[in-house]
Structure formats: C-alpha cells, structure tokens
Amino acid sequence: MSARTRMLVAGVIVPLLIAAASVVVMLVALPSLPDPVAVHWGPSGAPDGFGSPIGFLLLVPIVVLAYSAFAFAIIRGSRTETVNQRIVLAIAPFLATVLGGLSAGGLLTQAGVADARDAGSILPVLIVGFGGGIALAVAVWFFLPAPAPIAELDPATLPTLELASDERATWVRRLEPARWLGIVLGVLAALVVGGAAVVWLVAPTPAAVIYVLAVGLVALLGAGSLFWTVRIDSRGIVARSALGWPRFTVPLEDVAGAASVSVDPTSGFGGWGVRWAGKRRLGIILSSGPALEVRRRSGGALVVTTADSERAAALLNSLARRA
Amino acid sequence: MYLTVDPGSATPLFEQLVSGIRAQVIDGSLTQGERLPAAADLADSLDVNVHTVLRAYQVLRDEGFLDLRRGRGATVASRARDYAQLGRDIERVVAEAKKLDLTPAALAALIRKAYE
Numbered sequence: 001m002s003a004r005t006r007m008l009v010a011g012v013i014v015p016l017l018i019a020a021a022s023v024v025v026m027l028v029a030l031p032s033l034p035d036p037v038a039v040h041w042g043p044s045g046a047p048d049g050f051g052s053p054i055g056f057l058l059l060v061p062i063v064v065l066a067y068s069a070f071a072f073a074i075i076r077g078s079r080t081e082t083v084n085q086r087i088v089l090a091i092a093p094f095l096a097t098v099l100g101g102l103s104a105g106g107l108l109t110q111a112g113v114a115d116a117r118d119a120g121s122i123l124p125v126l127i128v129g130f131g132g133g134i135a136l137a138v139a140v141w142f143f144l145p146a147p148a149p150i151a152e153l154d155p156a157t158l159p160t161l162e163l164a165s166d167e168r169a170t171w172v173r174r175l176e177p178a179r180w181l182g183i184v185l186g187v188l189a190a191l192v193v194g195g196a197a198v199v200w201l202v203a204p205t206p207a208a209v210i211y212v213l214a215v216g217l218v219a220l221l222g223a224g225s226l227f228w229t230v231r232i233d234s235r236g237i238v239a240r241s242a243l244g245w246p247r248f249t250v251p252l253e254d255v256a257g258a259a260s261v262s263v264d265p266t267s268g269f270g271g272w273g274v275r276w277a278g279k280r281r282l283g284i285i286l287s288s289g290p291a292l293e294v295r296r297r298s299g300g301a302l303v304v305t306t307a308d309s310e311r312a313a314a315l316l317n318s319l320a321r322r323a
Numbered sequence: 324m325y326l327t328v329d330p331g332s333a334t335p336l337f338e339q340l341v342s343g344i345r346a347q348v349i350d351g352s353l354t355q356g357e358r359l360p361a362a363a364d365l366a367d368s369l370d371v372n373v374h375t376v377l378r379a380y381q382v383l384r385d386e387g388f389l390d391l392r393r394g395r396g397a398t399v400a401s402r403a404r405d406y407a408q409l410g411r412d413i414e415r416v417v418a419e420a421k422k423l424d425l426t427p428a429a430l431a432a433l434i435r436k437a438y439e
Contacts, residue, residue, distance in 0.1 A: 169327040170368035172360045231360070233368035308352070311325055 003081065003145035010140040011071040011089035015096035019064035022100030026057055029104075029111045037107060038116040045121035056103035064096045077267050081147045082277040084270030089144055094137035101129035147279040153257045153295055159314035163322060171232040171312050175304070178287040181272060185222065192219075225273040228284055230292075230304055232315055234323075237294055239284055239304055246274070248282060250302050255320040256295040258313035263291040263305050277303075292316075324353060324360070328369050336371050340379035348388045348399055349406040349413075359389070359397040 001009070033053060040049025071092045074085050105125030113119050163169060177185070192215050199211045220243070227242035236252040265285045269275040275283040280300025283291075292309040294302045294316060306312065326343045328336050347353040359365075362380060366373040380397045383389040389397050420430045 163327070164329055164331070166331055167327050167329045168369045168371075169325070170365065171325045172365070172368070173324065174358060229360075231364070231368060234370070308325070315325070 003148075004075065006143060006145050007075045007085075007089055008072075010143055011075060011092045012068045014136075014140070015064055015071075015092040016068055018093065018096040018100050019060050022060055022096075022104040023057065025104040026053065026060075026107050029107050032111045033107060034110055034113055034116045034119075036116060037110055038119050039106075041106075041122040045123035045126075047116055047119055047122070050116055053107055056107060060096075060100050060103050063099055067092055067095055074270075078270060079267050080269075080277045081145055082270035082275060083147075084275060086141065086144050090137045090141045093140050094133040097133035097136050098129050101132060102126065105129060147277070147281075150278045150281050150295075150301055153259050153293075155257060158257045158259055158317050159310055160318045160321065161311070161314040163315075163318045165322070168234065169315055169319070171230075171308075171315050173230050173306055173308065173312075175228040175230060175284070175286055175306055177226045177272065181226075181286070185226075189219065222273075225284075226286060228286070228304070230306060230312075232312055232319070234319060236319075237302070237316060239302065248284070248302055250294050250296055252316075252320055252323050254296045254298055255316055256297045257320075258292060258294045258316040260309040260313045261291050261293045261303070262289060263303065264288055265305075269303075326365070326369065328371060337375045337379040337382065340369075340371075340376060341382050344379065344383055345386070345388055350410050351407065353399050355399050355401050357399045358395070359399070361396055 030053065036050040037053045038047030038049065039051045039053075039055060040047070042048040071089055074088050078085055102125060105128065106122055109122065109125060110116055110119040176182070196208075196212055196215055200208045224241045224243040224245070228239055229242070230237065230239045234252065236250050236255060238247065238249045240247045263269070263283070263285060265272050265275075265288050269277045269283045269285045272285050275285050277283055278301075280296075281303065282300070283303040283305075285291075285303070285305055287305045289305065290307060290309045291303050291305040292312045294304075294313075296302070324344070324347060326340065328339045328343075330336065332339065334342075344353070344359070353359075359380070360368075362376040363373050366376045369376075380389055380391055384391045384397075384400075388400055390400050391397050417430070425433075
C-alpha cells in the first residue's frame with residue numbers, strides 16, 4: 001500500500017465508515033427509542049437532558065465529513081510526511097469513534113425503554129467510546145507511513161566561500177516571522193485577550209484563571225517559536241529561541257553539508273514554527289522562500305528559513321571543510 | 324550579519340570589525356533599527372576580547388552608524404541616511420581602480436588624500 005493510500009485509508013476512509021456505521025445503527029434503533037430521548041447525561045452517568053435524537057443524527061456526519069475534508073486537504077497539500085500531518089490524520093478515526101460511538105451508544109442504551117429517564121448509565125458507553133477511539137488512534141499512528149529518510153545533498157553543489165587558514169568568521173541573524181503572519185497572530189491575540197476579558201467577567205473565578213493561564217502559556221510558546229537568533233561560527237550553528245529555550249545546535253564536527261533551499265511552509269513542513277518533516281529533519285519555519293538546510297553526519301537535518309541563506313551555507317561548509 | 328577577522332592581518336582587530344559592520348550598513352544588508360549581536364556573543368564567536376568588540380561599536384557610534392543604549396545593546400542608527408548612491412559610486416570607483424591595476428591600499432590613500 002503506498003504512503004498516500006495509507007493516509008487516505010486511515011485519515012479519511014476509516015473515519016467516514018465509522019461515522020456511516022454509527023448513523024446506520026442510530027437509524028435502525030430509531031423506532032425503538034422513547035420520545036423524547038435522553039440527549040445529556042449528568043456527572044453520575046444518569047440522563048438529565050431530553051430532546052430529539054435528530055441532533056445526534058446530524059452531528060456525527062457533519063463533524064466527521066468536515067474533518068475528513070480537512071484531512072483530505074492536508075494529504076493533498078503536502079509533499080513530505082510531517083509529524084503535524086500524522087497527528088491530524090490519527091485524530092480523524094479517534095474523532096469519528098468517539099462522536100459516532102457516544103451518539104450511537106447513547107441512543108442504544110435507551111432502545112426498548114418506555115421513558116428515557118429509566119435508561120441505563122452512559123458511563124460504559126463513555127469508557128468503550130474513548131477507549132476504542134484512543135486504541136484506534138494509536139493503531140493508525142503506526143499504520144501511517146513513517147517519515148521517509150531525507151535525500152542526500154549533492155556535495156558538488158554545496159556553496160563555499162574563501163576563508164584564510166586562520167581567519168575567523170561569524171554569521172548572525174535575528175529571525176522574525178513574516179509580516180502577514182505577525183498581523184494574523186496579532187489579530188488572534190487581540191481576539192483571545194477580548195475573550196479573556198469576557199471570560200473574566202462572566203465565568204466563575206477558577207475557570208477564568210485557567211483560561212488566562214492557558215492563554216498566557218500559548219502566547220509564551222508562540223513567541224518562543226517565532227523569534228530566533230541563529231549564529232554560525234567555528235563551533236557550528238546554534239538556533240536559539242528569543243526565550244533562551246528551545247535551542248537547537250549542530251556542532252561543526254556533525255555538519256555533513258549545508259545548502260540554501262527554498263521552503264514552502266504548508267506543503268513542506270505542515271505549517272509555521274518549529275516543525276518536523278521527514279526523518280529527523282527539524283524546521284524552524286517563519287516564512288516561505290529561502291532557507292538554510294544543515295545536514296548532520298549523525299543523520300537528520302536542521303532547516304531555518306532566513307534571508308542570506310546562501311552565504312550562511314557557504315560559511316558553514318567552508319568552516320567544516322577547514323576543520 | 325556576516326563578519327570575518329584575520330588576526331594575521333596588520334589591521335587591528337577592532338578596525339576590521341568596524342569596516343565589516345560599516346560596509347554592511349552602507350550596502351543595506353544591515354537595516355535601520357536592526358539589533359546587532361551582544362558584544363559578548365560576538366566576541367565569543369570570533370574569539371576576540373569583548374573590549375575589542377565594544378571599542379568597534381563605540382567607533383561606529385561616533386561615526387553615526389550605530390546607536391548604543393544601555394539595555395538595548397547596539398542598533399543600527401535610525402538617523403535617516405541613504406547610502407545607496409554612495410554604495411553604487413564606490414562600486415564604480417573600485418571597478419575603475421581595478422582597471423588601472425591600483426591596489427586597495429593605493430585607492431584608500433587616494434581617497435584619504437581627497438579628504439584633506
């Protein structure tokens with residue numbers, strides 16, 4: 001089975017089949033259900049909300065279809081297997097199993113019961129639904145194609161520059177996200193801060209505190225993954241986040257070669273920020289276009305989107321060759 | 324920013340740093356307001372004394388290329404200066420000097436003389 005077929009099966013076909021099966025089960029059970037049916041359950045597992053089963057019948061196909069379309073677009077749009085993509089695809093069958101299983105299971109516990117209030121507990125359905133979903137996601141994770149080993153760089157095409165035998169050289173650059181990305185993130189941040197204000201006003205204090213902490217953490221991680229300093233010198237290359245962590249290095253002894261490459265964030269790395277694509281190929285992806293790709297002797301690569309990548313690659317190659 | 328220093332050269336290290344950074348401000352590869360590496364980091368990378376880097380930064384501040392502020396480190400001066408024309412002129416002068424087999428030192432001496 002080809003890599004692409006595996007992705008389609010795991011991320012699109014299986015979830016759609018699960019959703020279809022749950023809709024069939026619900027339709028079959030429909031005549032034997034009480035009216036109204038239980039649609040909400042309390043913390044003890046006993047039903048506490050009642051209504052029409054139509055919500056379940058619509059929810060499952062709509063959500064699973066929408067997610068499948070998203071997964072399909074991800075498969076179509078990418079050229080390499082990225083970790084990001086693997087996560088998105090493994091979530092698809094999980095989502096279908098949990099939604100379809102809980103909806104169909106929740107209705108099945110009421111089949112043949114005259115009054116929905118007498119229906120059994122939802123807890124077994126919850127356990128089976130989530131357990132099954134997690135098991136399936138794990139199975140799919142391993143069924144999905146492992147990242148392919150990255151192709152070798154052609155040593156003849158690697159750039160170099162003139163460096164006297166005892167000349168010392170350094171290349172330093174601060175990296176920032178592309179301007180449009182900054183604008184998008186700024187708007188998102190404004191919305192989230194607005195949300196925080198609303199949550200603060202209306203929600204109970206613990207919820208507000210959790211929300212604000214979560215927002216703060218996401219903002220911190222975002223800033224940490226979008227602002228970097230990259231430095232090349234006689235010790236190799238260091239990419240350090242503006243927060244000081246994370247920090248990625250390739251010591252000069254480990255530099256097999258460096259090249260200037262062109263990066264398309266969505267199709268090549270599955271997005272922006274710190275990304276893995278291919279086997280042990282880590283990307284710090286802040287913009288589309290030129291990037292420095294450093295191959296390790298120990299396997300894998302570090303890719304950093306930056307201007308002046310040709311000179312950076314040339315310096316690393318020359319330093320590595322001289323060492 | 325790309326910088327090289329050659330300890331074997333007769334030119335003092337701080338002067339090599341000064342001319343390297345100045346050239347990049349003039350050719351536009353360092354842009355207005357851009358932050359330069361912390362002196363300690365740069366000294367570390369080039370294996371020179373941190374005072375050598377600080378001296379180079381101070382010279383460049385005195386020449387109006389850099390702003391030095393406590394806490395913010397060195398930034399490319401925001402004083403509006405457009406070096407594009409000068410960059411093009413220098414290219415032309417250098418090309419002409421090469422045509423006439425003038426050494427860089429000879430050309431530099433001529434330019435210095437023109438200043439006097």
